[in-house]
Amino acid sequence: MKSKNSCFFIFITSILFFAGCNSDSKVEARKTPKSQTEIEDLPENNLKFKDVNGIRFFEVKRRFKNGVSFNNDGFQQIPTWIIQFKAPDTMLAYSPEKKKMESFYLHHDHGRIYNFAREYFRVRIISKDSLVLQRVQVDAMKIAGDDDPRSDVYSTYYSKKIIDKLNTTIGELQKPTSRDTLFIKDLSLKTYKDPSNPTVAFPATSPVVFVPNSKNVSVEKISTADELNNRKSAVDYFYPYYKIVINKSYKDFVYNFSVVVDANGKMYVTKGYEFVLPEYREQRKKLLQGIADMYLSNLFYITPGKTLGIPHSSEISLKVIGRTGN
Template sequence: MLLFSLVNCKQGNAAKNGNKKERISFKPVFDINYIEVARRLDNGLSFNEDGYQLEPTWQIKFVSDDSASIYSPTKKASINFPMARGIDSIFYAAKVFFKVKKITRDSMLLQLIEAKEDSIDLRGAKLYMTFYAEKFIKDVVHKDLATLKAPTWRDTMFVKNLTDSAEKDYSKAFFARQPAVVSSKSSSVKVETLHVTGNILETNPTDNDYMYPTFNISIKHAKKDFYYSFSVTVDSRGGLHYEKPMVPGNNLYYISHSKAILDKYLKRYLNVKPGSTLGMVHPSSIYLHVRGKKDM
């Protein structure tokens, strides 16, 4: 319903202005397998200030003007999705709006567009996806996909600057692309890493796995039963620093007791390998659900 209201609204405005525009047609590029090789912000970077990495993961083939075949990394197969076309080179497929900036039989540049209620935002944050045709990669580019998709030196310098800032101020800790790893060094403490199941178009693990690495921790032989949820900064040496509780409000009792759990149990009985991005170890956050069980 949203899609058709957006398309109709755009077409209605064009007609009122006497500016008749045709819908984009993909007929000249039917059945060409396009592989995404870069996904970047308008500043040319594939990382933002939170450490989130824009990864090129899509493969798309336009089967017709109303159908696109998109590869699912989770299913390891291509899936046909219905596609709707609007004016101004805008189309909609797999629950995403795109604007075609450039398309040839060799390559394609798409802009991701955000939908807000009954309109689409063309003025917000710019995010671009670059695709090469599979045949173009094989016959002309002569590079493997890992090389084509690799972060640039500008990405590396950007992450280095983030790392330098976070080392000076832990409040500037950012997502670690290789998240911190937590394990137990005591038979009385059990650690379980939680994983988020993504949708069929996401890679595995999903973004949430590195953005919000979460652990269930069970402690036996505690002095009393307890359960606390809180976030912690892992510094570049694996040290743990209390951040904040993961419950509403500013409960001082909850904060003081969860800090005590961190100091008394977790710092003593956990092994923590710090997170890293592009080979650089840096401070990052982890999220803990800690349950203590008193002996019966």
């Protein structure tokens, strides 16, 4: 009898155990989160562009992941965009050249990835007050990871309503921050310690300025922007190029070379002699340095390049033309 009761108890316990397991499985199924695809398909607060249809947003911040507008090369992210979603699949974006909003097809690639105005973005946040978009780099249909500097750009947009509520202006919100200033001071300090070194010099957002102090010289700053080769005017300060003409020089000459201009306006030749025969390179470098020291330093007032008002070493390219006549 005892044996039968024991068997019956074990049987009932087994039924309850499996029933319990089955019940737990259903609970787990109900609690299972959305698939990764579904999660990726929605911004963090689950809104979509259709929820902000007709609201105009102004870009107030464009920064790297570290919260700074500059990278280690000195490139500055400047917030300039104005966008507005227009249902069902159009993104309006302001064109400074045409001074009006232009229409772009808003292509939903997959997940949070969208494309408009020839750029790919990952949508981070959508709300009726603000948007956060991450610019992503796509090569051969593959998205570069967040550790790729080309995908390390985050833009924040505010609606006019929230800007007014904050009692501020778009211009104020777009200004560089104290963190930006500290970052540039740190980069500049490195150039003060090694002023002639092109590897620590960085492009100045306000490039070097040459002002003639003689009627025998002239200078022209030439833009290197090239839309065909995708070199935009926004990065023109990365490639400062000057054409300088010196009349009544000791002889006729044309030299193309580069110099680092330090925080005091002193020039150090860095390129322009590497293409001559090795045995003549040092001689050519001394010649170019002589032109910089004797002609340029004496015939021009030189203002060093500055970023956020802070002078620092920056590298520039020169085409110097000497003419013995007028």
